[in-house]
Amino acid sequence: MTQPSQPGSSNYAVELNGCTKEFATPGGGSYFAVRDIDLKVEPGRFVSIVGPTGSGKSTILNMAAGLLNPSSGTVHSFSEPVHGVNRRASYMFQQDALLPWKSVIDNVSLGLTMAGVSKAEAYDESRRWLEKVGLKNFADRYPHQLSGGMRKRTAVAQAWIVNPDILLMDEPFSALDVQTRQIMENELLQLWQESDKAVVFITHDLDEAIALSDEVVILGAGPGSTVVGSYEIDIPRPRDLLDIRDDPKFVELHREIWGRLKVEVSKTYESAREEEESDAA
Amino acid sequence: MTQPSQPGSSNYAVELNGCTKEFATPGGGSYFAVRDIDLKVEPGRFVSIVGPTGSGKSTILNMAAGLLNPSSGTVHSFSEPVHGVNRRASYMFQQDALLPWKSVIDNVSLGLTMAGVSKAEAYDESRRWLEKVGLKNFADRYPHQLSGGMRKRTAVAQAWIVNPDILLMDEPFSALDVQTRQIMENELLQLWQESDKAVVFITHDLDEAIALSDEVVILGAGPGSTVVGSYEIDIPRPRDLLDIRDDPKFVELHREIWGRLKVEVSKTYESAREEEESDAA
Amino acid sequence: GAPASAPPGQGGTGAAGGGDGSKVIIGVGGQTLLTYLPTTLAQELGYYEEEGVNVELQDLQGGSKALTAMIGGSTHVTSGYYEHTIQMQAKNQPIKAFVDMGRSSGLALLVAPKNEGQIKSIADLKGKNVGVTSPGSSTDMFVKFLLVESGMQQTDAAVSAIGAGSSAVAAMEQNQVDAAVMLEPDISVLTKRIGHDPVILEDVRTEEGLKEVFDTDAWPSASLYAKTDWLEQNKDTAGKLAKAIKRTLEFIDSHSGEEIAAEMPEKFAGGDKELYAKVIEDLKKTLSKDGSFTENGVEAVLKTQRVANPEVGDKDIKLEDTYTNEFVE
Amino acid sequence: MTVAPASKNTQRFPLRKDRDAAVAQRPKRKRSEASNFSIRMGQLALAAIVLGAWELLGRVGVIDPFFFPLPSDILMTVWVWISSGFVFPHLWITLQESILAFLTGAAAGLVLGFLLARVRFLERLLDPFLQMFNALPRVVLAPIFLLWFGLGIWSKVAFGFTLVFFIVFFNTLEGVKSVDRVLVDNAKMLGASEKQLLRHVFIPSALTWIFSSLHISVGFAITGAVVGEYLGASAGVGYAIAQAQGVFDTKGVFAGMFILMFVVLIIDLLVNRLERHLLRWRPVRSS
Amino acid sequence: MTVAPASKNTQRFPLRKDRDAAVAQRPKRKRSEASNFSIRMGQLALAAIVLGAWELLGRVGVIDPFFFPLPSDILMTVWVWISSGFVFPHLWITLQESILAFLTGAAAGLVLGFLLARVRFLERLLDPFLQMFNALPRVVLAPIFLLWFGLGIWSKVAFGFTLVFFIVFFNTLEGVKSVDRVLVDNAKMLGASEKQLLRHVFIPSALTWIFSSLHISVGFAITGAVVGEYLGASAGVGYAIAQAQGVFDTKGVFAGMFILMFVVLIIDLLVNRLERHLLRWRPVRSS
Numbered sequence A, B: 001m002t003q004p005s006q007p008g009s010s011n012y013a014v015e016l017n018g019c020t021k022e023f024a025t026p027g028g029g030s031y032f033a034v035r036d037i038d039l040k041v042e043p044g045r046f047v048s049i050v051g052p053t054g055s056g057k058s059t060i061l062n063m064a065a066g067l068l069n070p071s072s073g074t075v076h077s078f079s080e081p082v083h084g085v086n087r088r089a090s091y092m093f094q095q096d097a098l099l100p101w102k103s104v105i106d107n108v109s110l111g112l113t114m115a116g117v118s119k120a121e122a123y124d125e126s127r128r129w130l131e132k133v134g135l136k137n138f139a140d141r142y143p144h145q146l147s148g149g150m151r152k153r154t155a156v157a158q159a160w161i162v163n164p165d166i167l168l169m170d171e172p173f174s175a176l177d178v179q180t181r182q183i184m185e186n187e188l189l190q191l192w193q194e195s196d197k198a199v200v201f202i203t204h205d206l207d208e209a210i211a212l213s214d215e216v217v218i219l220g221a222g223p224g225s226t227v228v229g230s231y232e233i234d235i236p237r238p239r240d241l242l243d244i245r246d247d248p249k250f251v252e253l254h255r256e257i258w259g260r261l262k263v264e265v266s267k268t269y270e271s272a273r274e275e276e277e278s279d280a281a
Numbered sequence C: 001g002a003p004a005s006a007p008p009g010q011g012g013t014g015a016a017g018g019g020d021g022s023k024v025i026i027g028v029g030g031q032t033l034l035t036y037l038p039t040t041l042a043q044e045l046g047y048y049e050e051e052g053v054n055v056e057l058q059d060l061q062g063g064s065k066a067l068t069a070m071i072g073g074s075t076h077v078t079s080g081y082y083e084h085t086i087q088m089q090a091k092n093q094p095i096k097a098f099v100d101m102g103r104s105s106g107l108a109l110l111v112a113p114k115n116e117g118q119i120k121s122i123a124d125l126k127g128k129n130v131g132v133t134s135p136g137s138s139t140d141m142f143v144k145f146l147l148v149e150s151g152m153q154q155t156d157a158a159v160s161a162i163g164a165g166s167s168a169v170a171a172m173e174q175n176q177v178d179a180a181v182m183l184e185p186d187i188s189v190l191t192k193r194i195g196h197d198p199v200i201l202e203d204v205r206t207e208e209g210l211k212e213v214f215d216t217d218a219w220p221s222a223s224l225y226a227k228t229d230w231l232e233q234n235k236d237t238a239g240k241l242a243k244a245i246k247r248t249l250e251f252i253d254s255h256s257g258e259e260i261a262a263e264m265p266e267k268f269a270g271g272d273k274e275l276y277a278k279v280i281e282d283l284k285k286t287l288s289k290d291g292s293f294t295e296n297g298v299e300a301v302l303k304t305q306r307v308a309n310p311e312v313g314d315k316d317i318k319l320e321d322t323y324t325n326e327f328v329e
Numbered sequence D, E: 001m002t003v004a005p006a007s008k009n010t011q012r013f014p015l016r017k018d019r020d021a022a023v024a025q026r027p028k029r030k031r032s033e034a035s036n037f038s039i040r041m042g043q044l045a046l047a048a049i050v051l052g053a054w055e056l057l058g059r060v061g062v063i064d065p066f067f068f069p070l071p072s073d074i075l076m077t078v079w080v081w082i083s084s085g086f087v088f089p090h091l092w093i094t095l096q097e098s099i100l101a102f103l104t105g106a107a108a109g110l111v112l113g114f115l116l117a118r119v120r121f122l123e124r125l126l127d128p129f130l131q132m133f134n135a136l137p138r139v140v141l142a143p144i145f146l147l148w149f150g151l152g153i154w155s156k157v158a159f160g161f162t163l164v165f166f167i168v169f170f171n172t173l174e175g176v177k178s179v180d181r182v183l184v185d186n187a188k189m190l191g192a193s194e195k196q197l198l199r200h201v202f203i204p205s206a207l208t209w210i211f212s213s214l215h216i217s218v219g220f221a222i223t224g225a226v227v228g229e230y231l232g233a234s235a236g237v238g239y240a241i242a243q244a245q246g247v248f249d250t251k252g253v254f255a256g257m258f259i260l261m262f263v264v265l266i267i268d269l270l271v272n273r274l275e276r277h278l279l280r281w282r283p284v285r286s287s
């Protein structure tokens, strides 16, 4: 794959070039969530983003999805500039985003129905996916009748069923127990390996990030955080998620990344404390 | 402390006796979320509940909080039967429950203002708590201007500030990065140790459950799940959360509990698969 | 009481000619108002039919609405006050009255019960509050005319709208106004309710009253009028309508109140047949006998308009274009 | 193919294990029915008390029957109107007008509400004009309505329309504007076109708003029709009321209003049922 | 003590690092102002086009000036009414009535709406009655209002009240009922009394609903007052309109309505501003 300097001319699935996002704050000022983000994800790559809370991970995903316009910088997807919604991506949100007036199966089949698939077919397909996420028996429930983890899994099925070129996932498995989580991770890897998808995955679990990804991107502490490190995970695939934690490469990478991450995370608290002191002065 | 068989006559902070919760389902039938739950938490105890997703952990907490009436069984708190809201408890919900029209500081100080504390005092106190959760600089933001983890931390501060006798927490730290999480865990332990609070803590992270608790309760797989095991964590306090994972006692307890939990979690999937087969037959 | 007539059914917009054979829509400025009784009675007696016109009555709850409906083309003929023809001439809307039903407007200026001792003449109305059916109506103009005639300003008395029917009766009975211009049957109902004859300052229901107030023996009020164009094109129909009304007027003249009341839809009596018959009996003296206009009558109307209606004022009015007697002769 | 088989499974589990619990559920449902019954009884009692007090006060002369006829007389009149069949043609016309006004007004309000909520520019451009028109006293416009729509039912429909339209419009506008952004974003990411967004997100989300406005509009549609008839018509309940009022037949006026009230009650019941059906996804309110 | 210091900190961070970015923000704000300006221009243009077309069609005789007087004539009349001071006493009275109707109606609607939304039993008991009363044609009730409230402003206030009340009531009811349960539960757990629940949860949450109903009500309050005056009064814009209509002075009728429209515009602007202030917590809508 070529890597020219001209943004947009390559074939990256997701390409953020120097993206900065600035939000207006209630006080009337502005707050820089992220600054100068460069993120390039080739098709077929699995990239995880880790970083302290509030560092701008969701903001980056929103920009990649086309839901948020960067204050400066450009976003491209498959050489096309992203204006409005990125139609080749599917996005699992951090928040609850199920339609409360649709039952689980209707929520899951939504992407298909919108693409014009017949209802019977969409339902069949949805049931297959519900089975994968372990919700086969809850197809006719409404979202408010589900537990938190079940809602997350429904959202996962909803995002996966449309089989997009880009999968954007914002902490999809954080509300799940370890076992369910592993099942879901395996499903995700399978789905990804079957096709040439690009995956951008946000997690707070470094183990998870390393176990799943080709690349782990570390975001610095906010405000105005930026990419402070990017690690290639060269553990060969297929990987056994159960035993990967004992892999010496894993252990090494984990130590390395964790060392870097720790610095960033503690910065967040230090900066707050610093502020405080300068305030008192 | 006495432990008579008569429910309600003892001085448990939270006492569920044979609580069963049945929900109506869209099909017109009913679904048993939990069945015959007995849970007794003395003041000053830290009890964690772990269990597969959808097993009824939140349901139990809702019953303890008085927000949900059990279909059968009784709920007592400090010998009083719980009718309506349990006024001695504070509850951090699994879902987003911040008031969107109040700024972070107003949300945090809500419990104090409602208790009649003057605004200035409540603000001072809130700022102290915001600092503890690392949100000092975000006091005037509205919830929709926060990241997911920041909203969680605001909710934590909101629940902690009222200094209740019972702390009910539903996956409070799952959306936080490891470092922030540890800081919050330490704060929680400190808060708990300072007074004679009873804490009921839900988490999917078994490490966290063992590290923090006096007792870990394991919930079986749904539907109709019930308590399948209860483990006393006799690691002496104060515990060093950073190194506790290397404690041999911890390792042993972890293996033991994990073994039990694994069975339950896989049951959820097996039962679904079983159903499927009997369906096909 | 039990209603007798089923609703006549909603008519179409019927903007078209309405000539011979086809339906003629007459908009009535309030079918339950007694001044327009002949229009309804003619229908009840079947006179329109006998004359060979197919008439549909549309109840428009107010003379001005009936007039606008006609100008807008919804109706062909209006059963409304003659004075509209003068007002419309001032607005370049040529319409012409072709049969007169009311010889007098049937108005009376009554004093509210609480003021029976105090208000004895028009001059005493200064600074008082006088009730009229609605501002700009003929009751309003009547008050203004009286004020000016007694040498006062139009604004010397405040004018309140109190409507007609129960709201007017209530306003008077409860002394919410100091005096009011009223019509039948409201006067009779009020009389019955306060238990004695109210003090009447001016009463143009009688010939003497007319003479005294307007210095005339007739003051054309309720009449049938139509657009001048329509009248030109439908002379035949107009003639038949005029004939039917004229016959009705003759019928009224030759029958007692009770007999007339019996011909009217039972519902119009509002449950008090006796009162209704009495009111009709009283009404007879305010009705025209032959349906024709008199010159001094129309001049009296114009005079009122000039005094009380700023929209007419001293505009040039050709009275001969506002009425015709050719159909009733 | 429907979702039924899956739902069967979900139920089978608990039912198989615990049949008596399903039985135990039954009394609960019965209690809710009983409470429904007691509500109806309460309503009847309330109505009876009010009417009874009115009757009593009327009979002893505290209330003047000239303005407030005795309820017994009113009911008699209602009965006469119904038994003689007098009221039905009138009612039929009023119903036609109201329903047409309701449907056209609601449809126009919905369409414009959705349009303006989605096209921010249009909203900002047109909002003041719509506000201004909403403040026009409709009664004053009666002659113009007669001019435009003639004497038939359409002028009354127009009357009702101007009332219903604004209520539905403003509520729909606000309802669509207050839709959760995340839901919209999610649907968009799943490939929703503007039309699908409308169907799957905006309409269901604004449904509570729309129903609230429909509840208000039912009354206003009838009011509009009746007022229209009252101002000029040859049939309809409003006409019957106007005639009764013209001849001091207060019994008739009240009889007309009673009949209208009853009709509204029935229509509202239907709207309620529709609402319950369409909003069945909402969590059941606990006490 | 306020939250200001903390907010200052939040801002300082980016500002110190990147001053030019804060400057870069300015043109954006200007653009939004310009767009505000262009909207106003668009509105003026729209109004000018409509009035111009009307004037033109009137002059060539397509529109009958008897029903639709020329805009120039109307504006002349408006000018005469204003310059002679004729309209101000009338306007003042109408304003008093409208504002009183608006305030009392909204207050009663809010209180009853909140009450019934919180007390399920009452809602189920009273709902059909309220629906029935909402369908009563107010115009028919004019004599009763005159009887009860006299000829003064109160009968008109009552008129407007019956319109405003129902709109606000139904919307408040629905608004409170659709509050997110978790928010209520959370507030309850934090120790909220029923009163505090109202203040901190229900009212802010129902605020969008309430404002929607207030937007509708502004128009209806004025309509109510004017119609009331139209049916019986001794002053007020409705009275002036009725007077003009009585002598077929359509210019005067339209002049009255134009003045009303203008007043509504101003009131609505104020309501809008209040709304923006109270709902400032809501996310800014992106395109």
Ligand SMILES: Nc1ncnc2c1ncn2[C@@H]1O[C@H](COP(=O)(O)OP(=O)(O)OP(=O)(O)O)[C@@H](O)[C@H]1O
Pocket (backbone or CB within 6 Å): A023, A024, A025, A031, A032, A033, A051, A052, A053, A054, A055, A056, A057, A058, A059, A060, A094, A222, B144, B145, B146, B147, B148, B149, B150, B175
């Ligand atoms: N609409 C907004 N207005 C102002 N600030 C915002 C807005 N949205 C996000 N922010 C700020 O941007 C920063 C980054 O937010 P983001 O949601 O991207 O964080 P995150 O990395 O996803 O955090 P988490 O792990 O907690 O989800 C945060 O400080 C947040 O307060």
Ligand SMILES: Nc1ncnc2c1ncn2[C@@H]1O[C@H](COP(=O)(O)OP(=O)(O)OP(=O)(O)O)[C@@H](O)[C@H]1O
Pocket (backbone or CB within 6 Å): A144, A145, A146, A147, A148, A149, A150, A175, B023, B024, B025, B031, B032, B033, B051, B052, B053, B054, B055, B056, B057, B058, B059, B060, B094, B222
């Ligand atoms: N209102 C309801 N109606 C029907 N079923 C419900 C309702 N609320 C919860 N349930 C069911 O009860 C079961 C337990 O739910 P609960 O939320 O307690 O699970 P949980 O243990 O908290 O799961 P998680 O870890 O995913 O949050 C789930 O199967 C859920 O579907």
Ligand SMILES: [Mg+2]
Pocket (backbone or CB within 6 Å): A057, A058, A059, A094, A170, B147, B148, B149
């Ligand atoms: Mg995030």
Ligand SMILES: [Mg+2]
Pocket (backbone or CB within 6 Å): A147, A148, A149, B057, B058, B059, B094, B170
């Ligand atoms: Mg849960």
